[in-house]
Amino acid sequence: xxxxxxxxxxxxxxxxxxxxxxxxxxxxxxxxxxxxxxxxxxxxxxxxxxxxxxxxxxxxxxxxxxxxxxxxxxxxxxxxxxxxxxxxxxxxxxxxxxxxxxxxxxxxxxxxxxxxxxxxxxxxxxxxxxxxxxxxxxxxxxxx
Amino acid sequence: xxxxxxxxxxxxxxxxxxxxxxxxxxxxxxxxxxxxxxxxxxxxxxxxxxxxxxxxxxxxxxxxxxxxxxxxxxxxxxxxxxxxxxxxxxxxxxxxxxxxxxxxxxxxxxxxxxxxxxxxxxxxxxxxxxxxxxxxxxxxxxxxxxxxxxxxxxxxxxxxxxxxxxxxxxxxxxxxxxxxxxxxxxxxxxxxxxxxxxxxxxxxxxxxxxxxxxxxxxxxxxxxxxxxxxxxxxxxxxxxxxxxxxxxxxxxxxxxxxxxxxxxxxxxxxxxxxxxxxxxxxxxxxxxxxxxxxxxxxxxxxxxxxxxxxxxxxxxxxxxxxxx
Numbered sequence: 001x002x003x004x005x006x007x008x009x010x011x012x013x014x015x016x017x018x019x020x021x022x023x024x025x026x027x028x029x030x031x032x033x034x035x036x037x038x039x040x041x042x043x044x045x046x047x048x049x050x051x052x053x054x055x056x057x058x059x060x061x062x063x064x065x066x067x068x069x070x071x072x073x074x075x076x077x078x079x080x081x082x083x084x085x086x087x088x089x090x091x092x093x094x095x096x097x098x099x100x101x102x103x104x105x106x107x108x109x110x111x112x113x114x115x116x117x118x119x120x121x122x123x124x125x126x127x128x129x130x131x132x133x134x135x136x137x138x139x140x141x142x143x144x
Numbered sequence: 145x146x147x148x149x150x151x152x153x154x155x156x157x158x159x160x161x162x163x164x165x166x167x168x169x170x171x172x173x174x175x176x177x178x179x180x181x182x183x184x185x186x187x188x189x190x191x192x193x194x195x196x197x198x199x200x201x202x203x204x205x206x207x208x209x210x211x212x213x214x215x216x217x218x219x220x221x222x223x224x225x226x227x228x229x230x231x232x233x234x235x236x237x238x239x240x241x242x243x244x245x246x247x248x249x250x251x252x253x254x255x256x257x258x259x260x261x262x263x264x265x266x267x268x269x270x271x272x273x274x275x276x277x278x279x280x281x282x283x284x285x286x287x288x289x290x291x292x293x294x295x296x297x298x299x300x301x302x303x304x305x306x307x308x309x310x311x312x313x314x315x316x317x318x319x320x321x322x323x324x325x326x327x328x329x330x331x332x333x334x335x336x337x338x339x340x341x342x343x344x345x346x347x348x349x350x351x352x353x354x355x356x357x358x359x360x361x362x363x364x365x366x367x368x369x370x371x372x373x374x375x376x377x378x379x380x381x382x383x384x385x386x387x388x389x390x391x392x393x394x395x396x397x398x399x400x401x402x403x404x405x406x407x408x409x410x411x412x413x414x415x416x417x418x419x420x421x422x423x424x425x426x427x428x429x430x431x432x433x434x435x436x437x438x439x440x441x442x443x444x445x446x447x448x449x450x451x452x453x454x455x456x457x458x459x460x461x462x463x464x465x466x467x468x
Contacts, residue, residue, distance in 0.1 A: 065265045066297025068335045073293075
């Protein structure tokens with residue numbers, strides 16, 4: 001049984017929706033800027049759900065005031081890594097919060113093979129389950 | 145992956161956020177039909193009035209800014225009625241001697257453009273050559289782009305822009321900065337407005353040697369030097385801001401001082417006035433300091449007397465007695 005058609009990666013906000021248009025991305029960035037959050041662009045080719053820390057593209061953008069500037073960065077990242085997962089994060093630096101408040105995917109590989117379920121038989125015929133990204137069978141940089 | 149593969153979700157599903165509804169005035173501006181409505185909704189008149197009130201003199205500058213504001217208002221009305229015209233090129237060139245108010249006017253320009261919706265944020269990023277041009281190969285482009293990104297949604301003010309172009313050194317990195325600047329000025333006109341500023345003659349040479357730049361800057365605004373009377377008015381405003389006043393006879397002496405000072409080299413208009421006032425404050429302080437046992441009233445501490453100005457070197461150098 002397949003519950004997620006096309007194996008689309010569902011991490012972060014809006015991930016069950018169709019890909020956001022640039023205009024929608026800009027609107028979301030504008031929202032984050034309005035809250036004084038710092039935007040960042042991150043990419044990876046290892047989208048395992050437990051892989052929290054993706055590579056950062058450029059510096060975190062603490063000093064930019066306008067969405068078009070951040071969209072420029074997003075597009076530059078898409079150009080460099082057209083076949084990677086890319087997400088935009090919004091970091092709230094308020095003391096006591098200091099964590100990412102928004103995170104959404106803005107670029108996906110053309111073909112997403114998805115994850116396989118691995119069963120491991122352990123003591124007492126017990127079964128342990130884990131997920132495994134098919135893409136990570138290949139070395140870094142050749143995955144998508 | 146194809147969008148249709150997710151059941152029940154149409155491609156045009158709107159993603160609503162607070163940001164979309166926050167700018168209610170922008171929508172009202174989109175329905176305005178008369179000049180009065182645009183002015184009322186954009187509150188641009190306030191800024192223009194402020195400009196008139198706060199800045200002394202500069203009549204030609206104020207007129208040009210009014211003209212530009214009028215054009216922008218009419219353009220807004222045209223767009224509302226569907227008369228499509230190309231987005232106006234708003235890049236500007238401010239020329240004038242030092243201290244004539246170029247930066248102050250640029251700040252207000254940013255506000256006007258923001259109120260009329262031509263820039264989204266309305267902040268001003270003031271830079272000089274150092275902020276744009278790098279020190280080694282490959283350093284300039286990222287540096288310039290960084291500054292441009294910071295200025296997006298607002299106004300980029302490049303002071304003494306002619307330093308970007310150094311013809312005597314053909315390997316100067318300034319040229320690279322100019323090229324990136326030109327590209328953004330042309331392609332992302334609705335993202336930011338560039339204001340160049342500097343001395344008149346050097347700006348003219350700069351534009352002659354950079355025809356690409358010259359053709360992309362639509363508005364050239366000349367900042368005239370202030371007259372002595374205007375300078376006196378400026379000095380009164382400056383003193384008022386700092387809680388000082390002229391003694392009854394002091395402003396005459398200061399006016400004579402200004403008359404002599406404007407003829408001397410390196411006169412920097414309002415900036416020189418500020419410096420002269422700062423020196424007068426020093427003299428006032430040491431005058432009061434010398435008199436140890438005197439009880440000082442608020443008036444004593446506030447007033448700059450004729451003596452504080454008459455002691456200036458300018459009078460001695462000119463061989464003029466301050467009372468004449």
